[in-house]
């Protein structure tokens with residue numbers, strides 16, 4: 001297999017990343033439909049309320065939480081500043097332990113590497129544990145399509161991901177992939193898979209899933225995982241899970257493949273103590289997840305378990321283009337999902353409205369950056385800029401600030417359109433000029449008079465109606481504040 005060192009993408013030709021192939025256009029339409037879906041709303045509310053309450057309780061009980069947050073930010077900052085060096089160190093450490101390392105510039109490269117590996121190994125069954133990186137590049141679909149002759153059976157083994165896969169659905173939350181499904185729907189999906197009507201109770205459904213998945217674990221030729229963290233110093237891959245599936249994926253099949261975004265690196269083993277303490281608390285409100293796994297290369301002589309062949313794929317897919325830019329902080333994300341849970345937009349729409357693997361505030365930031373600003377142009381506006389996401393983020397990523405910068409970038413690149421640009425220019429001129437401001441106020445009050453007779457107008461006519469699609473038109477006061485002030489209020 002080819003092994004190549006990372007290219008510094010800041011010095012190379014600007015290339016459009018591949019992967020993220022789902023259409024992300026149309027957030028506004030999907031969001032409008034989602035807010036009317038009461039069942040979805042109940043499911044999202046239940047999950048996010050529980051997660052926020054749990055997070056607050058465990059973080060309030062951790063006096064050093066603010067200091068950990070600060071340290072997490074500094075570690076990520078230092079890592080990104082020297083990413084090339086740390087990646088090289090990671091690759092050397094893994095190869096030194098007998099593992100294979102592949103630097104994948106694009107999602108396409110990842111698919112090709114794993115497909116070729118599956119062909120070489122004569123693989124039939126691939127088990128996977130939860131991995132956002134592979135969701136991002138739609139690995140399952142692309143392997144099934146591009147390597148159709150291998151007739152691969154690719155099985156998600158995280159319970160939520162498996163149910164989503166069986167339903168032909170996609171995850172709607174980084175941590176709770178099927179939070180949008182209620183028990184009735186889950187029972188339907190699993191009953192269809194079982195070929196019999198299963199009772200809608202957690203124990204029966206869980207027991208069926210365990211039996212069915214165990215067959216796949218034992219039959220697997222290759223196990224694929226993501227990585228919550230990769231330690232450059234030792235070449236260790238750390239994964240945190242709440243189900244035992246991760247361990248079965250890494251230790252039963254003869255081949256273990258890790259697909260890791262290059263930003264998941266931390267320099268030293270001791271850095272994990274900062275992130276592991278923050279991740280579970282922020283994501284699920286646990287002090288620690290049930291399983292914290294460390295895998296360092298293939299099984300060594302004398303070891304009882306582990307894969308005989310170990311492959312680490314370090315995936316770029318557009319990430320290195322953010323290094324050294326005003327958006328670099330987006331790479332500090334540890335995918336805990338806390339910003340989704342507190343976001344007033346996500347809490348109304350759920351994750352599918354975003355049309356991307358990554359939803360909520362972090363999705364609204366990284367999807368346009370990885371996918372391209374034009375296609376995902378609605379997403380930076382899917383925020384009230386209240387800053388709740390930044391407060392919740394265990395790494396202190398100023399998401400609201402990044403969203404504002406993205407909006408500014410859209411204006412600079414002409415993505416927002418001429419009409420919107422002219423409207424804001426007109427607004428700016430009006431606000432700067434007191435006489436013009438007074439005249440516009442008078443004109444507005446006059447214009448609303450005939451409409452007000454038929455009740456308070458809620459929408460604007462013609463193309464201006466787009467602005468009032470998602471908000472009520474505020475009624476202008478009969479007298480402006482300046483006049484009330486003169487009259488002594």
Ligand code: SF4
Nearest residue numbers: 333334336337339393
């Ligand atoms: S941006 Fe922060 S809060 Fe949101 S998923 Fe990433 S680490 Fe968690």
